[in-house]
Amino acid sequence: xxxxxxxxxxxxxxxxxxxxxxxxxxxxxxxxxxxxxxxxxxxxxxxxxxxxxxxxxxxxxxxxxxxxxxxxxxxxxxxxxxxxxxxxxxxxxxxxxxxxxxxxxxxx
Amino acid sequence: xxxxxxxxxxxxxxxxxxxxxxxxxxxxxxxxxxxxxxxxxxxxxxxxxxxxxxxxxxxxxxxxxxxxxxxxxxxxxxxxxxxxxxxxxxxxxxxxxxxxxxxxxxxxxxxxxxxxxxxxxxxxxxxxxxxxxxxxxxxxxxxxxxxxxxxxxxxxxxxxxxxxxxxxxxxxxxxxxxxxxxxxxxxxxxxxxxxxxxxxxxxxxxxxxxxxxxxxxxxxxxxxxxxxxxxxxxxxxxxxxxxxxxxxxxxxxxxxxxxxxxxxxxxxxxxxxxxxxxxxxxxxxxxxxxxxxxxxxxxxxxxxxxxxxxxxxxxxxxxxxxxxxxxxxxxxxxxxxxxxxxxxxxxxxxxxxxxxxxxxxxxxxxxxxxxxxxxxxxxxxxxxxxxx
Ligand code: SF4
Ligand code: SF4
Numbered sequence: 001x002x003x004x005x006x007x008x009x010x011x012x013x014x015x016x017x018x019x020x021x022x023x024x025x026x027x028x029x030x031x032x033x034x035x036x037x038x039x040x041x042x043x044x045x046x047x048x049x050x051x052x053x054x055x056x057x058x059x060x061x062x063x064x065x066x067x068x069x070x071x072x073x074x075x076x077x078x079x080x081x082x083x084x085x086x087x088x089x090x091x092x093x094x095x096x097x098x099x100x101x102x103x104x105x106x107x108x
Numbered sequence: 109x110x111x112x113x114x115x116x117x118x119x120x121x122x123x124x125x126x127x128x129x130x131x132x133x134x135x136x137x138x139x140x141x142x143x144x145x146x147x148x149x150x151x152x153x154x155x156x157x158x159x160x161x162x163x164x165x166x167x168x169x170x171x172x173x174x175x176x177x178x179x180x181x182x183x184x185x186x187x188x189x190x191x192x193x194x195x196x197x198x199x200x201x202x203x204x205x206x207x208x209x210x211x212x213x214x215x216x217x218x219x220x221x222x223x224x225x226x227x228x229x230x231x232x233x234x235x236x237x238x239x240x241x242x243x244x245x246x247x248x249x250x251x252x253x254x255x256x257x258x259x260x261x262x263x264x265x266x267x268x269x270x271x272x273x274x275x276x277x278x279x280x281x282x283x284x285x286x287x288x289x290x291x292x293x294x295x296x297x298x299x300x301x302x303x304x305x306x307x308x309x310x311x312x313x314x315x316x317x318x319x320x321x322x323x324x325x326x327x328x329x330x331x332x333x334x335x336x337x338x339x340x341x342x343x344x345x346x347x348x349x350x351x352x353x354x355x356x357x358x359x360x361x362x363x364x365x366x367x368x369x370x371x372x373x374x375x376x377x378x379x380x381x382x383x384x385x386x387x388x389x390x391x392x393x394x395x396x397x398x399x400x401x402x403x404x405x406x407x408x409x410x411x412x413x414x415x416x417x418x419x420x421x422x423x424x425x426x427x428x429x430x431x432x433x434x435x436x437x438x439x440x441x442x443x444x445x446x447x448x449x450x451x452x453x454x455x456x457x458x459x460x461x462x463x464x465x466x467x468x469x470x471x472x473x474x475x476x477x478x479x480x481x482x483x484x485x486x487x488x489x490x491x492x493x494x495x496x
Binding site for chain 2: 022
């Protein structure tokens with residue numbers, strides 16, 4: 001049985017040093033996915049063109065990584081590259097071709 | 109007030125499900141467990157339970173739905189048999205590791221091929237090392253009582269391990285016999301409410317299930333499951349005694365029938381032990397000191413209790429209703445290992461019986477006892493009732 005029964009206790013323990021410290025069943029405490037920079041996996045990058053965008057929100061709905069950012073009025077403001085994995089769905093669904101997929105190498 | 113009914117093992121299990129009123133039941137039918145789910149579906153249709161009853165397209169989906177519902181904090185039950193159980197195999201260790209309590213009515217049936225609908229233990233024994241508790245019931249009454257006790261064992265936050273409540277296909281599941289039911293209120297109070305740890309629905313304490321654990325932590329997580337099994341061994345008897353207080357029926361991990369002063373003992377599980385116990389009585393009347401040790405809890409295996417019960421015996425025969433092809437049958441392997449570890453070098457005959465529903469007659473038990481008494485002990489497997 002893990003000695004840590006919730007994520008708050010887990011935070012105090014830090015990296016487990018004995019089996020009792022490991023979260024039970026390999027559960028990850030806390031909304032830990034928020035801290036994972038999936039953007040590191042990207043090999044092609046969506047580039048958003050503000051001029052063409054009509055904020056139809058199709059890309060926002062379809063993005064599997066919650067990477068399309070919006071302002072308080074619900075207008076698209078760009079792409080969060082911390083999470084964006086470069087799957088290209090947004091570019092594919094955009095009716096205005098306002099998103100272009102370009103190789104990461106272009107930005108190196 | 110408790111009430112008595114003439115009923116079957118399957119219906120008795122379904123009645124326990126009605127009284128437990130689990131939050132979620134996800135199931136797919138397969139003989140001989142189908143009856144459990146049919147009866148339960150009737151309860152659902154007639155508004156007798158509040159359960160969210162999920163009908164799915166396969167056993168694999170059924171057990172997957174059970175695991176996820178349990179991770180969400182629900183009280184979960186299901187049932188299956190034979191190749192249905194085999195199809196669930198991939199998900200069983202996930203349920204074990206995720207520590208998702210589930211009470212599973214496993215109605216033992218031989219795994220095909222050849223296709224056969226009758227009883228042996230090859231379905232549950234194929235799942236014996238996956239982190240589930242296994243309880244094997246002798247009759248319908250025990251199947252009913254075990255379903256209720258299993259809820260408490262499975263959901264105990266020091267155990268959090270799914271439980272198979274096994275009964276013999278057709279013999280117990282479809283045979284009719286008197287069963288005493290507790291009243292609904294007593295069952296409700298006994299099982300209480302589940303208090304889940306790490307519920308997926310607890311948004312104030314968010315958790316993710318199913319994360320990656322490579323060589324750094326996989327071993328440690330397995331070690332925790334070992335601990336959960338130890339806890340189950342430790343806590344089982346307390347739950348059984350509590351159940352005795354409300355029902356008058358006590359089910360120890362191992363059922364020692366006239367073994368105390370016996371010289372020769374048959375070790376067996378499930379329904380066939382009834383025939384062995386009858387033979388024990390008859391042979392006792394003729395002056396033979398024989399006994400029957402019925403193993404009720406197979407996982408975690410109560411090694412110490414088994415070794416203590418067999419200590420000092422002249423010889424024992426272990427009867428498996430299952431093969432381990434190319435190896436040693438599961439029950440005899442456990443019993444010999446428990447004896448060896450405790451320093452008891454007791455001669456042990458290994459007998460395979462009842463495969464694919466082959467009848468087990470009292471005469472067989474008598475012959476097995478007579479071999480022990482006459483010193484006919486040998487290391488090779490014996491086949492009881494085989495055409496040879
Ligand atoms: S799909 Fe294209 S037009 Fe629509 S919001 Fe996204 S970028 Fe703008
Ligand atoms: S490329 Fe994929 S992940 Fe990145 S913003 Fe577009 S849809 Fe989202």
